[in-house]
Amino acid sequence: MITGAARIAEGPAAKAGGASLRVRSFDPLLILWVLLAAALLFLVINPLFRLVQTSLQDADTGDFTLLNYVAAFARPRYITAMVNSLKLGASVTGLCLLFAVPIAWAVSRTDMPCKGAVRMLVLGAFITPPYLGAIGWILLAGPNSGWLNQVWMAVTGAHEGLFNIYSFEGLAFNIAIYSFPYIFIFTAAALDVVSSEMEDAANILGAGVIRTTLRITLPMVLPAIVGGAIVTFLEAIALFGSPALIAIPARFSVVTTQLLQFFSQPIRAEVAAAYAVPLLLITVVLFGLQRWLVRRRGFVALTGKGGERRIMELGPWRWVMLGYAGFVLSLAVLLPYIVLLQAALAKAWGRGFSLDNLTLRNFYYLLFQHETAAQSVMNSFTYAAAAACIAITLGLSIAYIVSRRLLPFAGVLSFIAMAPFVVPGIVLAIAFYAAYAPPPFALYGTATILILAFATRFLPIGYVNADAAIRSINPEMEEAVRILGGGRLLAIRLVMAPLMKRSLIGAWLLVFIPATRELSSAMFLYGPHTRTMSVMLMDMSEEGNFEQLAALGFLLLVSTLVIVGGASALLGRDFMLRRERP
Amino acid sequence: MSKLSLIGLGKSFGPVPAVADVDLTLREGEFVSLLGPSGCGKTTTLRMIAGFIKPTAGRIEIDGVAVSSPKFTVAPEKRNMSMIFQSYAIWPNMTVGQNVAFGLKLRKLASSEVNERVNRILDAVQLRHLKDRYPAELSGGQQQRVALARAIVIEPAVLLLDEPLSNLDANLREEMRSEIRRLHDAFRITTVYVTHDQAEAMVTSDRIVVMNHGRIEQVDDPVTLYNVPRTRFVAGFIGRTNFLDGRVDGDRIVFDGFTVPAGSAPAGVAGASFAVRPQTIALHRTGRAVADSGWWVEGRVTERAYLGEYWEYVVRPANGGLRLRVTTTPADVYQADEAVWLEIDPGRIARIPSPEGAA
Numbered sequence: 001m002i003t004g005a006a007r008i009a010e011g012p013a014a015k016a017g018g019a020s021l022r023v024r025s026f027d028p029l030l031i032l033w034v035l036l037a038a039a040l041l042f043l044v045i046n047p048l049f050r051l052v053q054t055s056l057q058d059a060d061t062g063d064f065t066l067l068n069y070v071a072a073f074a075r076p077r078y079i080t081a082m083v084n085s086l087k088l089g090a091s092v093t094g095l096c097l098l099f100a101v102p103i104a105w106a107v108s109r110t111d112m113p114c115k116g117a118v119r120m121l122v123l124g125a126f127i128t129p130p131y132l133g134a135i136g137w138i139l140l141a142g143p144n145s146g147w148l149n150q151v152w153m154a155v156t157g158a159h160e161g162l163f164n165i166y167s168f169e170g171l172a173f174n175i176a177i178y179s180f181p182y183i184f185i186f187t188a189a190a191l192d193v194v195s196s197e198m199e200d201a202a203n204i205l206g207a208g209v210i211r212t213t214l215r216i217t218l219p220m221v222l223p224a225i226v227g228g229a230i231v232t233f234l235e236a237i238a239l240f241g242s243p244a245l246i247a248i249p250a251r252f253s254v255v256t257t258q259l260l261q262f263f264s265q266p267i268r269a270e271v272a273a274a275y276a277v278p279l280l281l282i283t284v285v286l287f288g289l290q291r292w293l294v295r296r297r298g299f300v301a302l303t304g305k306g307g308e309r310r311i312m313e314l315g316p317w318r319w320v321m322l323g324y325a326g327f328v329l330s331l332a333v334l335l336p337y338i339v340l341l342q343a344a345l346a347k348a349w350g351r352g353f354s355l356d357n358l359t360l361r362n363f364y365y366l367l368f369q370h371e372t373a374a375q376s377v378m379n380s381f382t383y384a385a386a387a388a389c390i391a392i393t394l395g396l397s398i399a400y401i402v403s404r405r406l407l408p409f410a411g412v413l414s415f416i417a418m419a420p421f422v423v424p425g426i427v428l429a430i431a432f433y434a435a436y437a438p439p440p441f442a443l444y445g446t447a448t449i450l451i452l453a454f455a456t457r458f459l460p461i462g463y464v465n466a467d468a469a470i471r472s473i474n475p476e477m478e479e480a481v482r483i484l485g486g487g488r489l490l491a492i493r494l495v496m497a498p499l500m501k502r503s504l505i506g507a508w509l510l511v512f513i514p515a516t517r518e519l520s521s522a523m524f525l526y527g528p529h530t531r532t533m534s535v536m537l538m539d540m541s542e543e544g545n546f547e548q549l550a551a552l553g554f555l556l557l558v559s560t561l562v563i564v565g566g567a568s569a570l571l572g573r574d575f576m577l578r579r580e581r582p
Numbered sequence: 583m584s585k586l587s588l589i590g591l592g593k594s595f596g597p598v599p600a601v602a603d604v605d606l607t608l609r610e611g612e613f614v615s616l617l618g619p620s621g622c623g624k625t626t627t628l629r630m631i632a633g634f635i636k637p638t639a640g641r642i643e644i645d646g647v648a649v650s651s652p653k654f655t656v657a658p659e660k661r662n663m664s665m666i667f668q669s670y671a672i673w674p675n676m677t678v679g680q681n682v683a684f685g686l687k688l689r690k691l692a693s694s695e696v697n698e699r700v701n702r703i704l705d706a707v708q709l710r711h712l713k714d715r716y717p718a719e720l721s722g723g724q725q726q727r728v729a730l731a732r733a734i735v736i737e738p739a740v741l742l743l744d745e746p747l748s749n750l751d752a753n754l755r756e757e758m759r760s761e762i763r764r765l766h767d768a769f770r771i772t773t774v775y776v777t778h779d780q781a782e783a784m785v786t787s788d789r790i791v792v793m794n795h796g797r798i799e800q801v802d803d804p805v806t807l808y809n810v811p812r813t814r815f816v817a818g819f820i821g822r823t824n825f826l827d828g829r830v831d832g833d834r835i836v837f838d839g840f841t842v843p844a845g846s847a848p849a850g851v852a853g854a855s856f857a858v859r860p861q862t863i864a865l866h867r868t869g870r871a872v873a874d875s876g877w878w879v880e881g882r883v884t885e886r887a888y889l890g891e892y893w894e895y896v897v898r899p900a901n902g903g904l905r906l907r908v909t910t911t912p913a914d915v916y917q918a919d920e921a922v923w924l925e926i927d928p929g930r931i932a933r934i935p936s937p938e939g940a941a
Contacts (some may be wrong), residue, residue: 476671482658484685498675
């Protein structure tokens with residue numbers, strides 16, 4: 001591949017004749033191509049290769065063996081964990097459909113009030129780290145002591161609480177309440193482009209509102225719903241934080257918690273690798289299915305760009321829909337955030353909402369007294385910033401080569417850059433462990449491995465957004481520089497860079513934000529001095545100190561908000577493109 | 583001002599030839615259009631001249647020095663050309679003045695000279711008052727002028743224009759095509775202009791290159807091209823035309839429904855096919871009054887339409903299935919179904935190759 005490119009690029013120059021104007025004999029882009037290929041080899045190919053290789057090797061001798069797979073699947077409880085994960089994925093997906101589809105329909109097609117607020121709160125649920133939501137729900141529905149149980153006992157006089165978050169149902173519910181935005185986004189986007197004329201055609205033939213919705217509208221957006229459901233299922237089985245917080249105390253295990261066990265001392269990376277391979281395969285197959293579904297049926301049904309989209313009048317039922325949306329979103333956002341805030345500001349969260357219980361001591365303690373908390377906050381943000389820079393730089397370079405068709409085999413680079421999209425974070429972490437923990441790299445526990453793992457995990461986001469940024473600019477902008485006498489680098493510096501600045505900062509944030517809260521890959525790679533905030537949260541949850549835990553969660557949220565707000569204010573003041581004069 | 587030569591130029595994308603066997607030489611200061619339907623290879627040819635595409639056959643020379651060949655290609659920035667793009671490609675992050683000064687600054691001219699030349703060219707395109715504006719505040723026509731100014735100010739060896747008027751509305755397009763010609767007359771830069779609009783090509787060009795399926799069909803000045811098309815494609819593509827396909831029978835040429843003396847037809851390629859412009863046919867109520875060399879055919883009006891500037895009739899010769907399109911002045915009125923005489927002046931028609939498959 002690489003030698004082929006070299007031959008093609010060098011060949012013509014080598015044979016160039018003796019004319020007075022001669023092209024440079026070496027294309028510097030070739031160096032870039034080789035660098036990018038090397039980077040992707042290091043970040044994507046080698047870890048995945050080492051994952052599979054490790055799973056097939058004897059840990060001591062390095063001989064080929066299938067015994068790791070036997071070890072990973074021999075014990076009934078390992079199988080049970082696998083089955084639990086699949087059951088969990090299915091339950092979560094079912095619940096999410098129940099939450100998301102009606103709300104998406106109401107927001108997109110009806111006259112339900114407060115749509116803007118509903119969309120905002122769905123976004124709020126989407127950006128809440130699931131482990132933070134899980135902590136909120138432990139405060140709400142912990143057996144007996146949880147707020148909801150307290151209220152229940154106070155109201156009914158019962159001696160036992162009604163809810164127990166530490167259960168399979170509790171876990172499924174908790175994950176669902178933070179995963180349903182996936183289905184919501186897919187479904188609402190599809191409903192937004194279904195033309196009302198399709199529905200009118202059914203109406204004019206005699207179908208009523210309900211019949212039209214069930215027989216015409218829903219089937220048309222079904223591919224989008226199924227696509228969202230598949231993503232939800234995959235998120236649910238790959239999630240690490242919520243199961244660790246809920247399933248471990250509830251004494252049942254799922255794939256991800258089982259993987260953590262394989263990683264506790266003594267680390268059995270080869271068994272973990274063997275155990276992770278099926279998870280990877282399921283993900284690859286289902287993502288393939290999802291792509292196929294959306295491509296094959298989705299766009300056929302959703303061609304109609306024309307045609308107005310009218311809004312369905314629900315009459316009094318619109319309040320019922322709003323009530324349902326409010327109920328779901330209270331469970332997802334309002335209630336958890338209220339109890340988290342209360343706990344973060346409380347001396348003891350169980351003492352309730354009284355003034356004398358208020359304190360800022362938790363924050364003070366975390367930032368100034370705790371041994372490692374402040375360091376972990378710093379780690380999270382520096383690692384995330386570094387990872388975002390790497391992901392955007394790589395993504396931008398690859399997207400540029402691909403979109404300008406500068407070199408052969410650029411398509412291979414883009415395929416590899418997108419590959420981490422189908423690798424669950426936990427699997428990626430094990431792959432990085434397999435590849436770079438042993439000598440000669442010996443990177444386990446270093447900041448380097450965390451940054452590289454984050455960069456790899458979010459490389460697809462960086463690539464997709466950088467690609468969109470480049471495609472939004474007409475290549476003629478660059479060609480105009482060149483024909484007037486400027487080189488390619490000058491064109492990039494004077495024209496492409498200023499024009500893409502805005503969208504690149506946006507892309508950078510889209511990598512940075514999830515990277516600040518990344519847990520599943522950090523959990524398997526951190527060392528004593530490289531804890532991130534997310535890892536810190538998990539550690540503190542074991543100590544059961546919920547006040548400080550909630551405070552740390554708020555630090556994470558608030559600092560993210562400050563950075564995003566600051567950046568967008570900066571971008572807003574940027575009059576680079578001056579659309580109109582003041 | 584330079585001499586630009588394309589010699590046996592060709593470009594294939596994989597097995598598909600996009601441009602083949604293009605031979606063309608532009609004199610210094612000449613304005614030549616590449617005209618043809620979309621996909622005819624005209625833009626590919628232009629981009630090869632610019633250096634954005636490397637040819638797979640032949641070569642391009644400027645003043646006798648090769649700049650493009652399959653073996654090596656001088657980078658676009660080293661050719662001292664400039665180009666006006668379909669999208670204008672005005673950089674939105676720079677003011678009008680900065681856009682125009684860009685090429686001059688790259689040539690390391692003294693800032694006083696840069697300033698002076700920018701002002702002079704902005705005066706020429708009547709944009710001096712907008713020098714400090716950003717392009718987003720300009721209208722389409724003004725942006726077009728900025729693109730022109732930016733391209734011309736560096737006094738390039740060759741100026742390339744890639745369908746520069748296709749994004750403008752009809753009125754502005756007519757104004758701008760005259761403007762382009764006016765600027766060319768003022769600066770005499772060797773120019774290649776790509777368009778699919780024949781009126782644009784005819785207004786602006788010294789010579790027009792008609793291309794089809796990647797090959798040159800004909801190269802001529804607008805008058806010759808219109809009046810003496812050499813191929814069926816050129817006859818059909820430039821203006822409107824009637825095709826008369828006949829066969830030689832002794833000393834007569836036999837068409838569908840009438841015959842004419844073979845000796846009266848214009849000379850040219852073998853066969854007996856002719857391109858007849860609608861306005862070269864005259865209509866009469868009565869037959870030939872005096873003996874002349876014209877071809878007189880009896881027929882009947884089957885359709886008519888009044889287009890304000892002229893009448894358009896479809897006339898069917900009496901004994902055949904032909905339908906001939908005829909245009910007359912607005913004063914020349916005939917009724918539908920009226921019997922008429924057609925008069926074709928053989929001196930104003932062009933002999934073209936017979937349709938493929940015909941004897």
